[in-house]
Amino acid sequence: xxKWLLPAAIALSLGAAPALAREDVFDVHVHLHxxxxxxxxxxxxxxxDGVEAAGFxxxxxxxxxxxxxxxxxxxxxxxxxxxxxxAANPRMVPIATVHPHDGEAALAExxxxxxxxxxxxxxxxxxxxxDLADPRVGALVERAxxxxxxxxVDNAGIVPNDTVHLFNLALAHPGxxxxxxxxxxxxxxxxxxxxxxxxADGLFADxxxxxISATVLLAADSPxxxxxxxxxxxxGIDRLLLGSDFPQFSLGRTLAALGALDLAEEDAAKIRYGNxxxxxxxD
Numbered sequence: 106x107x108k109w110l111l112p113a114a115i116a117l118s119l120g121a122a123p124a125l126a127r128e129d130v131f132d133v134h135v136h137l138h139x140x141x142x143x144x145x146x147x148x149x150x151x152x153x154d155g156v157e158a159a160g161f162x163x164x165x166x167x168x169x170x171x172x173x174x175x176x177x178x179x180x181x182x183x184x185x186x187x188x189x190x191x192a193a194n195p196r197m198v199p200i201a202t203v204h205p206h207d208g209e210a211a212l213a214e215x216x217x218x219x220x221x222x223x224x225x226x227x228x229x230x231x232x233x234x235x236d237l238a239d240p241r242v243g244a245l246v247e248r249a250x251x252x253x254x255x256x257x258v259d260n261a262g263i264v265p266n267d268t269v270h271l272f273n274l275a276l277a278h279p280g281x282x283x284x285x286x287x288x289x290x291x292x293x294x295x296x297x298x299x300x301x302x303x304x305a306d307g308l309f310a311d312x313x314x315x316x317i318s319a320t321v322l323l324a325a326d327s328p329x330x331x332x333x334x335x336x337x338x339x340x341g342i343d344r345l346l347l348g349s350d351f352p353q354f355s356l357g358r359t360l361a362a363l364g365a366l367d368l369a370e371e372d373a374a375k376i377r378y379g380n381x382x383x384x385x386x387x388d
Contacts, residue, residue, distance in 0.1 A: 129379075131158065131161065132158045132355045133161070133316050133346045133380035134348030134349060134352075135147060135163065136165075136168060137187075137190070138167060138184060140190060144163070144197075147161075150351070151357065152179050152303065153357075154357025158356060159196065161198065162196060162225055162385075163191070164202060164225075164227050165183040165187050166183075166202035167232075170183070172233060174206035175207065175234075177207050177214055180203050184217075187199045188222070197387060199221075199223050200223065200227045200257065201218040202227070203226070204235070204237050205239060206241060208241055215248055224254060224385050225254060225257050226254045226256050227241070230258070230259065230267065231259060232259070236328070237267065237271065238270060241370075247278050247281060250281025255282045255283070255284055255385065256281055256284070258286065259287070260290070261286065261287040261319065262290035267289075268292055268295045268296065271283070272302075275310070276310075282312050284314045285315050287319050287320045288315040288317050288340070289320070290319070290320055293320060293336050300340075313340075315346065316345075317346070317363070321362045321363055324361035325366055326365050328365065330367075337368075347359065347360070347376055347378075347379055
């Protein structure tokens with residue numbers, strides 16, 4: 106049982122985060138809507154909660170900032186600003202966002218940000234308004250894999266059948282590594298299929314990872330908790346990453362929720378940092 110179980114459960118019931126000792130933590134899901142000022146807010150929130158991120162993945166996309174089709178110049182400007190911010194903040198891993206409908210222009214921008222050192226591409230079918238089965242999505246994620254970028258895709262169950270479509274996307278592009286954010290939301294049970302997919306010879310490249318942001322807050326200390334932990338084990342503890350989805354949720358609350366789950370400390374440590382270190386090649 107996690108050493109954070111009791112304080113975490115109390116904090117969750119009160120809607121606050123406990124003060125946690127510093128641990129190696131990588132937060133893969135941070136939205137910096139307002140650049141440096143959002144980063145300052147993120148750090149201040151973590152300080153208030155008594156937590157610290159050894160590293161974090163940060164994107165400009167989200168909230169008031171949208172990667173709209175036809176605005177590739179806006180994406181370029183945002184990426185350049187994010188690259189400058191990352192250069193001044195070595196713990197930050199910049200996350201790119203382009204719109205699949207921009208076709209060749211999106212692919213060219215992906216090539217450019219890969220050369221700048223970006224490690225992750227974030228796309229969001231609901232907010233950006235595209236179909237996961239669109240061939241332009243396939244071309245984009247294929248290029249991302251070829252350039253060594255991990256593709257982070259929203260998987261909160263907002264888009265009908267997004268889990269099915271994401272599974273098929275991963276099957277069709279075995280050379281690309283995917284992180285599906287929120288692990289399906291309240292449809293997380295569907296991902297137990299991975300335990301069977303791994304037994305099918307030649308079917309699955311085992312290229313799917315998940316961040317557990319937001320969903321872990323619902324599952325911890327709830328009737329869903331045992332099923333959620335069962336699903337975590339079926340998809341593979343080595344395939345799970347921690348994400349806060351700041352500013353909607355805090356890193357402190359997310360760590361408290363993770364600590365409330367019935368996981369061995371060795372497994373929780375992998376989720377907090379170890380798996381991200383391996384996936385993103387962190388120092």
